[in-house]
Amino acid sequence: xxxxxxxxxxxxxxxxxxxxxxxxxxxxxxxxxxxxxxxxxxxxxxxxxxxxxxxxxxxxxxxxxxxxxxxxxxxxxxxxxxxxxxxxxxxxxxxxxxxxxxxxxxxxxxxxxxxxxxxxxxxxxxxxxxxxxxxxxxxxxxxxxxxxxxxxxxxxxxxxxxxxxxxxxxxxxxxxxxxxxxxxxxxxxxxxxxxxxxxxxxxxxxxxxxxxxxxxxxxxxxxxxxxxxxxxxxxxxxxxxxxxxxxxxxxxxxxxxxxxxxxxxxxxxxxxxxxxxxxxxxxxxxxxxxxxxxxxxxxxxxxxxxxxxxxxxxxxxxxxxxxxxxxxxxxxxxxxxxxxxxxxxxxxxxxxxxxxxxxxxxxxxxxxxxxxxxxxxxxxxxxxxxxxxxxxxxxxxxxxxxxxxxxxxxxxxxxxxxxxxxxxxxxxxxxxxxxxxxxxxxxxxxxxxxxxxxxxxxxxxxxxxxxxxxxxxxxxxxxxxxxxxxxxxxxxxxxxxxxxxxxxxxxxxxxxxxxxxxxxxxxxxxxxxxxxxxxxxxxxxxxxxxxxxxxxxxxxxxxxxxxxxxxxxxxxxxxxxxxxxxxxxxxxxxxxxxxxxxxxxxxxxxxxxxxxxxxxxxxxxxxxxxxxxxxxxxxx
Amino acid sequence: xxxxxxxxxxxxxxxxxxxxxxxxxxxxxxxxxxxxxxxxxxxxxxxxxxxxxxxxxxxxxxxxxxxxxxxxxxxxxxxxxxxxxxxxxxxxxxxxxxxxxxxxxxxxxxxxxxxxxxxxxxxxxxxxxxxxxxxxxxxxxxxxxxxxxxxxxxxxxxxxxxxxxxxxxxxxxxxxxxxxxxxxxxxxxxxxxxxxxxxxxxxxxxxxxxxxxxxxxxxxxxxxxxxxxxxxxxxxxxxxxxxxxxxxxxxxxx
Numbered sequence: 001x002x003x004x005x006x007x008x009x010x011x012x013x014x015x016x017x018x019x020x021x022x023x024x025x026x027x028x029x030x031x032x033x034x035x036x037x038x039x040x041x042x043x044x045x046x047x048x049x050x051x052x053x054x055x056x057x058x059x060x061x062x063x064x065x066x067x068x069x070x071x072x073x074x075x076x077x078x079x080x081x082x083x084x085x086x087x088x089x090x091x092x093x094x095x096x097x098x099x100x101x102x103x104x105x106x107x108x109x110x111x112x113x114x115x116x117x118x119x120x121x122x123x124x125x126x127x128x129x130x131x132x133x134x135x136x137x138x139x140x141x142x143x144x145x146x147x148x149x150x151x152x153x154x155x156x157x158x159x160x161x162x163x164x165x166x167x168x169x170x171x172x173x174x175x176x177x178x179x180x181x182x183x184x185x186x187x188x189x190x191x192x193x194x195x196x197x198x199x200x201x202x203x204x205x206x207x208x209x210x211x212x213x214x215x216x217x218x219x220x221x222x223x224x225x226x227x228x229x230x231x232x233x234x235x236x237x238x239x240x241x242x243x244x245x246x247x248x249x250x251x252x253x254x255x256x257x258x259x260x261x262x263x264x265x266x267x268x269x270x271x272x273x274x275x276x277x278x279x280x281x282x283x284x285x286x287x288x289x290x291x292x293x294x295x296x297x298x299x300x301x302x303x304x305x306x307x308x309x310x311x312x313x314x315x316x317x318x319x320x321x322x323x324x325x326x327x328x329x330x331x332x333x334x335x336x337x338x339x340x341x342x343x344x345x346x347x348x349x350x351x352x353x354x355x356x357x358x359x360x361x362x363x364x365x366x367x368x369x370x371x372x373x374x375x376x377x378x379x380x381x382x383x384x385x386x387x388x389x390x391x392x393x394x395x396x397x398x399x400x401x402x403x404x405x406x407x408x409x410x411x412x413x414x415x416x417x418x419x420x421x422x423x424x425x426x427x428x429x430x431x432x433x434x435x436x437x438x439x440x441x442x443x444x445x446x447x448x449x450x451x452x453x454x455x456x457x458x459x460x461x462x463x464x465x466x467x468x469x470x471x472x473x474x475x476x477x478x479x480x481x482x483x484x485x486x487x488x489x490x491x492x493x494x495x496x497x498x499x500x501x502x503x504x505x506x507x508x509x510x511x512x513x514x515x516x517x518x519x520x521x522x523x524x525x526x527x528x529x530x531x532x533x534x535x536x537x538x539x540x541x542x543x544x545x546x547x548x549x550x551x552x553x554x555x556x557x558x559x560x561x562x563x564x565x566x567x568x569x570x571x572x573x574x575x576x577x578x579x580x581x582x583x584x585x586x587x588x589x590x591x592x593x594x595x596x597x598x599x600x601x602x603x604x605x606x607x608x609x610x611x612x613x614x615x616x617x618x619x620x621x622x623x624x625x626x627x628x629x630x631x632x633x634x635x636x
Numbered sequence: 637x638x639x640x641x642x643x644x645x646x647x648x649x650x651x652x653x654x655x656x657x658x659x660x661x662x663x664x665x666x667x668x669x670x671x672x673x674x675x676x677x678x679x680x681x682x683x684x685x686x687x688x689x690x691x692x693x694x695x696x697x698x699x700x701x702x703x704x705x706x707x708x709x710x711x712x713x714x715x716x717x718x719x720x721x722x723x724x725x726x727x728x729x730x731x732x733x734x735x736x737x738x739x740x741x742x743x744x745x746x747x748x749x750x751x752x753x754x755x756x757x758x759x760x761x762x763x764x765x766x767x768x769x770x771x772x773x774x775x776x777x778x779x780x781x782x783x784x785x786x787x788x789x790x791x792x793x794x795x796x797x798x799x800x801x802x803x804x805x806x807x808x809x810x811x812x813x814x815x816x817x818x819x820x821x822x823x824x825x826x827x828x829x830x831x832x833x834x835x836x837x838x839x840x841x842x843x844x845x846x847x848x849x850x851x852x853x854x855x856x857x858x859x860x861x862x863x864x865x866x867x868x869x870x871x872x873x874x875x876x877x878x879x880x881x882x883x884x885x886x887x888x889x890x
Contacts (some may be wrong), residue, residue, distance in 0.1 A: 051778040066699070069805055070707045086785065122781075129781035131774045131834050133789075133798040140788030158798060165801060166704055172773035179769040187762065209755055239701040239735075273674050276683055279703045366705055379703065383729045447779045449664050497689045499682070544694050548656070549755045552689070 002609055002620045003256070007111040007412040009411050013094075013540045013628050019411070023454050023457065024461035031056035034460055036218040037204055039191045039246050041068030043163075043441060045225030046170035047448030052259070053177030055453055060217060061174065061183050062188040062206055064241060064554075069171045072227055072239040073444060076163025077148060077284035077377070077470025079155035080127075080441040080540050082120035087144055091152040093117045098628055103149045103329050104404075104432020105581035105597060106630040107259070107605070111411060112430050116439070121448040124156055126449055129167040136156050148285050149329035149436040149635075160284055160376045165635065166441055171450070187213070190554065191246045192485075193478040194222065194253045194420065199419035201250075202468045205478045207486075209554060212547040214479055216470035221419045221456060225448065228403035228425040232562045233514070234506025235271060236400035237282040243558035246564050247407050247426050255415040256607040256619060258408035258428030260565065261573035264435055264582045267333035268400030270384055271353040279345060279514050280399040281384055283356075283377055284603060285437040288326045288333070290370065291394070292359035293317050297353050299344040305355055305393045311594060316340055320592075324635040330594070331434045331582045332635060334398035339593065341397075348395045357393035387599045398515060402440060404431040404582065405572075408607040408621070412455035413447060416607075418463070421456065423447035428605065433581025489556045494526050494539030501536050505566055508532065518586040524575040526567060530614065533563040568608060568616060577616065578602045588634065599630050643673040644739040649684065651696055652744040657752055657760075663742070666784040673733040677720065678703060678710065680732055703728040705869065708804030710809070712757040718867045719810035726806060726869040745810035750818070750854040761807045763853045764821060770849035771842040772825040774834050793831045800828040802870045809864035809872075815856030820864040822850045823879045823880035824872050830883055840887035847884055 008019040026034070034057050037047040041063040065071060082143045083096040096117035101108055128134065128142070134156050135143040143154040158165040177183040186206070193205035195218070203218035229244035230236035251257045260549045268283045295310055316336055326333075337354045346352050362370050367390060371378070378389045385395070406428040407415050413429070414421050424444040431439065469475075512525035534560070544550040568617045579588040579595035580602070589597045605621040647668045652662050654661030668687075678700050678727070685695035702711040705726040712727060714720040720730045735741065743757065751759040789797075809820035826843050829835030835842075851857075860878055865874045 047778070065701070065709065066761060067805065069765075070701055072702060074707050084784070117834070120734050122779075124784045125781040126776075127780060128784040128787055129774065129776040129834055131797075131829050131832050133801050133828065133832065136789055136791045136794040137800075138791050140783050140790050140794075158801075161706065161802065164804075165798075168801065172768065173776075173778070175765065175768045176764075176773040178777060185765075236841050239707060240703060241701050246866075255779045274672050276672065276679050278679050278682055280675070281704050380729070383705075383725055384731065386674075386731070386733060393805060453778070497686055499686060541689060541690065543689055547676055549697055549758070552695060558871075564863045 001609065001619055003116065003408070003414065003619050004410060005109065005621055006412055007109065008411065012110060015111050016118060020454050023458035026457045026461050028056055032058060034058065035060065036274050036456070037217060037219040038062065038225065039170070039204065039223065040071065040225035040227060040426070041065070041174065042071035042225060042227055042424060043071035043167055043444030044448040045223070046071070046167065046174045047191070047445050048175035048223055048225060048423055049451045050170060050177050050182050051449055051453050052456070053182035056182065060186060060219065062186045062189045062191060062204070064209060066187055066190065068174055068185065068187070069168060071167060072242050073167045073441070074164045075239065076441055077160045077282065078286040079157035079162045080123065080166065081147070081154050081438040082124045082442070083117060083154055084121055084124060086142060087153045089152045089212050091154050095152065096120060096154065098432070099150050100436055101432070101493060101628040102633060103434055103436035105434050105633055106431030106432065106599065106603065106625060107580050107593065107623065108151050108430055110625060110627055115451070116430050116443055116446050119450045120442050122344050122450055123442060123445045127166055127169050130173060132158065132165045132169045144288060146327065146436040147288055148288060148327050155288070156437045158524045160374065161441065163441060166445065170445070171477045174268070178491070189459060192249065192482045192557065194250045195474050195478045196253055196417065197468050197472055200418045200465065203475060205482050207482070210217050210549050212550065214482055216475045216477070216479060218468050218470050220460060220465045221421060223421045223423060223452065224407070224426050225423040226407065226426045228470055229562070229565060230400045230403050232505070233400040233509045234502050235272065235277060235280050235510070236279050237266060240279060243561070245558050248561040248565055250407060250415065250417065250420060252610050253417065255417045255420055256408040256609050257405070257568060258607050259276040259405040259572065260569045260608065261513070261576060261583055262404035262433050262581065264330060264402040264404060265334040265398045267330055267337055267398050268356060268396045270381065271348060271350065271395055271397040271400035273384040281380070282379060282399070282401060283396060284395065285330065287356060287374060287377060290373065291326065291356040291358050292360060293333070293354055293356055295325055295340045295345040295347060299437045305347070305357070310584070314345070324454070328635045329434060329436060334515060335584060337398055353395040353397045355393035356396045358389060361389065378471060402435055404428065404435055408605065412458065413451055413454065414459065420461065423452060433518045433583055437556060437563055485557070486553065489540065489542050489553060489560070490546060492538065492542070494541045496539050497541055498552055498559050501532065501540060502559045502562070504532055505529070505563060509566055509569070513573055516584045516586055519574065522570050526568045528576070529563065529567045529570060536560065536563055537571070564613060567614065571616060572606055572608065576606065594632070603630070644670045644876065645732065647671060647735065648740040650740060650742045653696070653756055654753055656755055661753065671732055673731070675732045676703070677730040677732065678726060678728050690772045694729060697758050699758050700728055704731040706804060708738060708782065711746060713746060713807040713811060714852040715742050718746060718811040719869050721825060724869060724871045727875070734771055746807050748816035750816065751807060751822065753808060759807070764805050764807065765857070766853060767822055767846055767849050769872065771838070771845040774829060775838060787833060789832055797828050797831040800824045800831070800872065800876050803872050804870055806869060807868050808869060810855065812864070812867035814861065814865040815859055817858045818850050818855040819858035819877045819880065820868060820872055820874065822846050823876040826883060827876040827879045830879065840890055843883040844887050
């Protein structure tokens with residue numbers, strides 16, 4: 001297989017403009033002849049569906065939620081980046097591009113990142129026009145704040161609910177198209193299979209989650225915008241239903257999977273508190289603007305944090321990274337928190353936490369200002385922990401948050417299956433080995449509002465695609481495969497519940513494929529995952545039947561796929577003999593414990609081809625850096 | 637890892653079970669022991685569901701997703717109150733430290749004609765999407781937007797719009813209302829867009845279409861009991877209902 005990234009020629013600042021001109025168009029009268037399937041209604045899916053509907057395509061939109069507005073984009077708190085330079089602090093599209101390539105530790109495609117930085121400004125314009133209530137200055141102009149990994153203020157925000165407001169904007173645009181009849185909504189449908197006809201993606205098989213009915217849907221192209229796979233770790237900040245099934249089914253039908261081991265561990269989450277814990281809660285990274293991260297210097301210090309004097313505290317991020325301080329990128333902040341906890345200096349009953357302290361900020365700015373900035377986050381913290389962060393420092397610990405890896409796509413966001421496009425977190429494309437804060441929202445909306453409409457038109461205009469009937473053999477077979485799988489899950493009647501097995505998988509992943517990895521641990525993990533997967537298919541217990549709303553059955557299908565994906569993540573982490581961004585291999589670190597890249601041997605995207613279960617083929621897309629020369633990342 | 641304060645409680649649960657929309661439902665009693673007070677309410681139900689499955693009983697179906705109070709997926713009635721007795725939170729944010737040892741907890745779905753029960757604690761809230769489809773948007777196509785800072789929005793208006801836009805569409809307002817009115821939900825969207833200059837061109841058309849759709853879908857009338865505000869997990873103010881009424885009258889008088 002020849003991986004062609006289709007990066008346009010020309011200067012980086014002109015690539016997208018030139019490419020748009022070179023792409024073929026579909027004339028308005030012909031658009032209504034095309035059926036486009038969109039799976040997922042988060043920022044990427046909802047914005048894509050609405051935009052394609054506005055253009056006149058027939059769009060069928062699928063979500064496993066009861067309403068498109070529930071998609072997990074809604075939970076993003078902090079903000080969205082754009083290089084508007086409203087603060088006159090030296091920002092530019094080029095600087096946002098530079099920060100993102102560097103933040104991604106030189107494992108992202110330059111051309112994609114530049115386009116993302118370029119489109120950021122259009123996104124803000126679009127969202128404001130939709131009525132997204134961004135924070136304002138007294139002048140009525142838009143406000144900005146700073147965020148990790150950057151020295152400029154370029155983050156637009158709507159209190160601590162930026163994701164919610166952006167998603168409701170995209171959702172309202174989608175609802176407008178549903179009312180207009182250009183988009184047809186299929187809620188409570190879960191995609192369980194991709195259907196290929198003559199090697200093109202031509203449809204999907206979904207299960208109606210209320211009636212259990214299996215449905216076939218055909219189209220001229222399929223767009224997956226189904227989010228990330230952080231829940232492979234069981235405990236993550238992802239919503240409980242977030243899963244990898246749609247992309248994993250596509251992967252098994254031939255779509256290569258890019259950089260599966262690139263996982264982002266977010267530094268500011270509420271620590272784990274018990275065995276029954278079902279998920280982890282993120283506290284927005286924006287808290288690091290004013291909060292100071294510290295642990296006691298003495299590992300055996302049992303005093304209350306407020307009783308520990310200044311000189312006996314170690315503000316370890318400020319000490320090690322004086323120029324970025326508490327605003328170092330996520331991977332660096334997470335790794336350092338783990339390090340101090342491994343040294344025995346962690347705090348709280350589990351000793352697996354560090355303090356995030358607002359006492360100085362409250363003294364400097366007043367409680368009112370802090371409340372205005374972070375009121376809802378402080379309230380959320382108190383709700384969960386029973387402690388008041390205005391009076392005592394928060395306790396935080398890193399948690400799985402985002403997956404930079406995903407299905408491999410070219411510059412047109414098309415996977416290795418023709419007609420299968422992948423948007424947002426579900427693809428691998430823009431964040432390299434580490435995503436900077438406030439750029440996931442940007443990517444989801446750039447893909448959905450401003451990229452897919454151009455590249456999809458080119459695909460449709462370049463390929464003479466007739467209609468396919470859902471009676472085609474490929475649909476019949478895909479439906480049968482789906483039904484057999486469901487029957488199998490229900491017939492095992494074993495001893496362990498889906499959640500029990502999922503927890504076991506999560507523990508393996510966190511211990512050996514988590515924040516820090518090594519060869520021995522990864523090899524061990526691969527064996528453990530294989531054994532657990534075998535156990536799953538012999539010993540899972542799923543009650544009820546398939547012609548009904550059956551949440552245990554839904555989970556079982558998703559966890560079965562996680563059991564396969566987990567192995568690929570470990571294989572990818574094992575093969576990448578370097579550290580970069582969120583992928584930290586203990587064998588490869590600098591003298592001061594920073595990630596040590598190997599650009600000579602690993603400056604590529606690892607794109608994995610599924611051969612059979614437990615067997616993958618590696619394809620490499622070499623990355624070239626013409627504009628941002630790779631250096632050892634330094635935030636000192 | 638042990639819980640932070642190590643306290644546990646025993647509970648008696650009385651939970652609504654209903655196999656599907658057509659079947660009759662009934663309350664079923666369950667006992668649950670040694671629940672950590674640090675667990676969330678939904679984690680408590682997870683534990684019950686694990687135990688039920690171990691003894692080959694079907695788990696209780698309930699909706700949930702983000703488990704951090706923002707997606708609006710979760711929601712049912714606890715001891716007569718949507719999302720439980722604490723103000724300003726969703727069920728998923730409620731923790732067991734707010735319950736007493738030995739307490740009986742009654743759990744049932746949101747009840748409203750416009751929200752038919754699907755199974756156990758899950759109801760169909762698609763009527764909310766239909767209200768939004770009637771006009772809860774600004775008609776701007778992708779690509780047609782002017783430069784963001786060319787639209788000035790006074791900070792106070794932006795704040796009011798954001799207060800209204802904070803609605804998560806969970807449906808607690810409808811469940812709390814004796815008339816099962818959707819006035820708080822609908823007025824929040826109408827107010828969010830009416831406070832912003834971008835929303836002005838369509839405001840009259842929008843309010844009429846959304847209010848009429850709300851009535852058509854079988855939601856009751858608002859009789860100003862303010863139960864909706866009291867139970868709203870985002871504490872959306874009933875002043876938005878007054879705003880909606882003013883907008884509606886102004887639109888009708890045009």
